[in-house]
Amino acid sequence: MYQYDEYDQAMVDARVAEFADQVRRRLAGEITEDQFKPLRLMNGLYLQLHAYMLRVAVPYGTLSSRQMRMLAHIARKYDRDYGHFTTRQNLQYNWIKLEDAPAILADLASVEMHAIQTSGNCIRNISSDQWASAAADEITDPRPWAELLRQWSSFHPEFSYLPRKFKIAVIAAEEDRAAMRLHDIGIQIVEKDGQHGAAVYVGGGMGRTPMIAPLIKDFVPLEDLLSYLEACLRVYNRYGRRDNIYKARIKILIHELGADEYRRQVEEEFVHVKSLGIDPPRAEFDRIAALFAPPALDVSAPDEIDRGDPDFAVWVDSQVAAHKVPGHAIVNISLKPVGGIPGDASSAQIDLMADLAETYSHDELRVTHAQNIVLPHVRKADLYAIWQQLDAAGLATPNLDLISDIIACPGLDYCSLANARSIPVAQKIATRFADLDRQKELGELKLKISGCINACGHHHAGHIGILGVDRKGTENYQLLLGGSGAEDVSLGTITGPGFDEDGVVDAIERVTDKYLAERTEGERFVDTFRRVGMAPFKEAIYG
Amino acid sequence: MKLLTGNDLKTGFVTWWTGADWSLHIEDAADVGDNGEAIAAVEEGARRVNAPYVIAGEATPDGPRPAHIKDRIRALGPTVRPDLTLKPADPNAGDWVI
Numbered sequence: 001m002y003q004y005d006e007y008d009q010a011m012v013d014a015r016v017a018e019f020a021d022q023v024r025r026r027l028a029g030e031i032t033e034d035q036f037k038p039l040r041l042m043n044g045l046y047l048q049l050h051a052y053m054l055r056v057a058v059p060y061g062t063l064s065s066r067q068m069r070m071l072a073h074i075a076r077k078y079d080r081d082y083g084h085f086t087t088r089q090n091l092q093y094n095w096i097k098l099e100d101a102p103a104i105l106a107d108l109a110s111v112e113m114h115a116i117q118t119s120g121n122c123i124r125n126i127s128s129d130q131w132a133s134a135a136a137d138e139i140t141d142p143r144p145w146a147e148l149l150r151q152w153s154s155f156h157p158e159f160s161y162l163p164r165k166f167k168i169a170v171i172a173a174e175e176d177r178a179a180m181r182l183h184d185i186g187i188q189i190v191e192k193d194g195q196h197g198a199a200v201y202v203g204g205g206m207g208r209t210p211m212i213a214p215l216i217k218d219f220v221p222l223e224d225l226l227s228y229l230e231a232c233l234r235v236y237n238r239y240g241r242r243d244n245i246y247k248a249r250i251k252i253l254i255h256e257l258g259a260d261e262y263r264r265q266v267e268e269e270f271v272h273v274k275s276l277g278i279d280p281p282r283a284e285f286d287r288i289a290a291l292f293a294p295p296a297l298d299v300s301a302p303d304e305i306d307r308g309d310p311d312f313a314v315w316v317d318s319q320v321a322a323h324k325v326p327g328h329a330i331v332n333i334s335l336k337p338v339g340g341i342p343g344d345a346s347s348a349q350i351d352l353m354a355d356l357a358e359t360y361s362h363d364e365l366r367v368t369h370a371q372n373i374v375l376p377h378v379r380k381a382d383l384y385a386i387w388q389q390l391d392a393a394g395l396a397t398p399n400l401d402l403i404s405d406i407i408a409c410p411g412l413d414y415c416s417l418a419n420a421r422s423i424p425v426a427q428k429i430a431t432r433f434a435d436l437d438r439q440k441e442l443g444e445l446k447l448k449i450s451g452c453i454n455a456c457g458h459h460h461a462g463h464i465g466i467l468g469v470d471r472k473g474t475e476n477y478q479l480l481l482g483g484s485g486a487e488d489v490s491l492g493t494i495t496g497p498g499f500d501e502d503g504v505v506d507a508i509e510r511v512t513d514k515y516l517a518e519r520t521e522g523e524r525f526v527d528t529f530r531r532v533g534m535a536p537f538k539e540a541i542y543g
Numbered sequence: 544m545k546l547l548t549g550n551d552l553k554t555g556f557v558t559w560w561t562g563a564d565w566s567l568h569i570e571d572a573a574d575v576g577d578n579g580e581a582i583a584a585v586e587e588g589a590r591r592v593n594a595p596y597v598i599a600g601e602a603t604p605d606g607p608r609p610a611h612i613k614d615r616i617r618a619l620g621p622t623v624r625p626d627l628t629l630k631p632a633d634p635n636a637g638d639w640v641i
Contacts, residue, residue, distance in 0.1 A: 026552075027553065047593070049616060049617050050555070050557060050621065051550070051554065098554070099553050413616060413621040413624075424622060427623070473610070473611055
């Protein structure tokens, strides 16, 4: 794992001290809320429905056991004994007191964590593949690249006040587990003539105007990457709309300019930027990459799994993925118990996952954009012991990528921007489809719920998506079908008029029944939808 | 009726103007009539409340209630965590929220 050097630590410590003084001045009345608000947002501190909310950055979703334990400690000491893992691979606390914020940030800094750039019109936390360094299908670990971008983008003076927030994802596998093309910049590490470089997609995003990022450059050599990205951001910073928040994201600029013209301007800017010498020497990248060296795994570890316990076998089939090293596996921990709150974990559960990572997964965990947790490097021989402990803690729900593995934003239960509640809908759907055999019969079905048009719940990218809206003061839910955030990326289409909370659950059942009636051998839900189109589903829903 | 609400500066907790002070409990809220903005300005200036705003409310036999669902949820707490609301021991406390 990456470890802070003296510069990283000094930067974070300085920010903690600076924010502590800003909080003191606010509480003393030396600055107004109008003056303080942008300062607290720069430190991830929002004012939400019930209290202050602190969003903690988890760079590329990677955590050590020590960091995970600190998250549990903060939840226990300063919040209400739980945390919420988000679709940005971060963690949010919902009940933070302003007067406690400096101490919390100091605690985070003590384990090389912070909340910097988790809000504001800047480059946000870099997201990545939760199976990085363990997946059999990756060509390299994408996280050294993501870390390079983290260092480049942290406190970048030119990009601290962009027209709008800016999100970057980095992957290095054909299978896209990070919704890469739905980011402002999506980077796929690819190989060409024996060299690794970046395929750069720009202008994706969800929100009120969802767009899939077009490919802007098919291969950017590592030694040009920061200059190229700097050029991408500079063109956006220069021409992005600052007069209209709804047209301020880079996707709108590229849509209006056209990808070809945007590319031309980036190339022109790149020639200038490259002359500035901002790209680090190869040795610096190698220094970073060395910190991500994979753990020494025993290739002779036994490859067999004793499936004698049937409940364990069900969990293995659902939650355990192939590791690139024989005798090892990737464990996906579901934070989606039936009837639970997607992404929430208690302090005790967070501590347990930290303990399991320390004992069985070389001290490492990952947060997924689907609001689950991963133990990336586990011996197959240890799976049973891990499952037993997860099961005892309510963390062994075997539903990865099934209909109850729902992404849901906090919605109107917590979020001041939301128009409708997301969590109760997720709970009702999960309860309706609680029968595991029924879920497995439906197969891979990614269901995603947002409580407003900002799409934090990725509803555009759900095989089935739900968007909560406010219709004359009443919650109403629009249904979308056919989206995907994976390598087969697509945007969902609205079925028609919306539903109330129970109505949308009924509608989903009619959709899944129709899928079972229409599908051919081996077809996932989204495959069937793409083959037969909206009409039969619409007929099933509305008659 | 009109209600004045905001968040406590230190804790961030939802508060309601009672006519003389701030309370965590919607039942204590007072009708501010057309004076909400003026009260808000004074109270915010004195740091007794953060980000105050006026909302539409309704008088009910159980006391004042916010007209909009968002402020009804603010008034009690998250509907999905009754244990974290202001009345965790009362399973029916949120019946009026949705």
